[in-house]
Amino acid sequence: MANNFLKTSRLDQFLDALRLFGELHAPTTSESGVHRFSLLDDPADLNLDYRRTQIPPKKYLLPFREEILHCAGDTYREGHCGAVDMVLFGVHSCDLEGIAYLDRVFLADPADPGYSARRASLTLVGVTCHPDDFCFCPEGTVSTACDLFLAASGDGFHLTSHSVRGNAILAAAEHLLEEGVPLQPATSSGLCFPPQDPELRFSDHPLWEKFASTCVSCGACSVCCPTCYCFDVREYPALSGGCTRIREWDNCLFASHGEVAGANFRPERLDRLRYRFLHKYCGFTPLQGISSCVGCGRCKEVCPVDIDLRELTVAPKQVQP
Ligand code: SF4
Ligand code: SF4
Incomplete structure (x- = not known):
């Protein structure tokens, strides 16, 4: 058929x-x-x-x-x-x-x-x-x-x-x-959101400060994101010998995410928000330049303080801080 x-x-x-x-x-x-x-x-x-x-x-x-x-x-x-x-x-x-x-x-x-x-x-x-x-x-x-x-x-x-x-x-x-009647072919197969303007990646745009002043680091935006995949690996030794190694979801909005050997690479909320933004919209090697945001809207819906990172991508010059 x-x-x-x-x-x-x-x-x-x-x-x-x-x-x-x-x-x-x-x-x-x-x-x-x-x-x-x-x-x-x-x-x-x-x-x-x-x-x-x-x-x-x-x-x-x-x-x-x-x-x-x-x-x-x-x-x-x-x-x-x-x-x-x-x-x-x-x-x-x-x-x-x-x-x-x-x-x-x-x-x-x-x-x-x-x-x-x-x-x-x-x-x-x-x-x-x-x-x-x-x-x-x-x-x-x-x-x-x-x-x-x-x-x-x-x-x-x-x-x-x-x-x-x-x-x-x-x-x-x-x-x-x-x-049935013939159907229009699928219109798209690929990620939905365009890669971000590189100018914004490391900018001091006032929206970063505005977001950081209200973000409560709850991590909900990452938990619900279909493409967030940060994980942690922990090993639990048994007193009787041997061990169990587990992998579990981690969250780049948590302060503990940047902790390595006593130092913290992203101690401030602003750093963590920007890190997520960079990963999400600009991609990391080898997916550099590829956005992983598919436009599902979950992060905007769940954020308890109404942070919408799209403000940084849609019209950054026009948004008032
Ligand atoms: S809108 Fe984009 S960043 Fe937000 S949860 Fe969906 S895929 Fe993730
Ligand atoms: S959901 Fe909102 S308040 Fe919670 S970590 Fe994400 S941006 Fe911050």
Whole structure:
């Protein structure tokens, strides 16, 4: 079939077909109203009308805390053995692009073994988003960084495959699909936000002072960012011998992040805010010049003091400090 169309009335059956490819996770809403990706046992729990989840899909690829090594006596175990096949359904374009960025970091040579195993087991199914005032990716952006994309249209979805796995899903769900009208090709595949004006990187723009005077270093903007991946590695020796080594999320907004051997390279909030800005919008080697901001709007939404780093990128000359 050239143009695969799925009627909304058949969505539940389509979800069953997706379960053939792994454990199905999708956007749901908790009892306290928090949007999140979670295991979808009951299709009635699916919430495709969400704007953004509180924590992005990076949690599936970079667990908050994981054991990466355990040794005791003659036992030596690395923690990344095996990963469960999983289908992540209902991912918006910004989050798909966020995963594409993490791929560039963690699958580069040498690839991170834990990330690689989880990524190879993950099937991504994207869906049309509903932008709100916090979003700032270019309008109409449709990511191709997925196996299958469902573009909402009328009483259903146009399905476009972007991988061999996507083709396999279409084949498995063929009995649910019908011929649709031809769809405009995806408009974009790439990061959404342009690289930053280098002039601003080390400037003394008064907005830095303004932000630093209100930032409380809570770290929420980094925790919720789909492309923030700072981590710490800790080793816990056992009195009986051996040790356990864990990797866990770190946060460049925390004062402790810049501590090395008794010194702190970024003791001031201003330094830490600027560091995050540099990493996010200007990229570090080997991703120098590549923005990792995908315009999801989470950092702006969660900041308790309304700091919006886009003020520095949108019209720095016109913003009053
Ligand atoms: S910097 Fe903010 S808007 Fe950009 S990807 Fe991260 S959380 Fe989203
Ligand atoms: S969320 Fe806001 S207050 Fe918290 S660390 Fe980020 S910029 Fe600072």
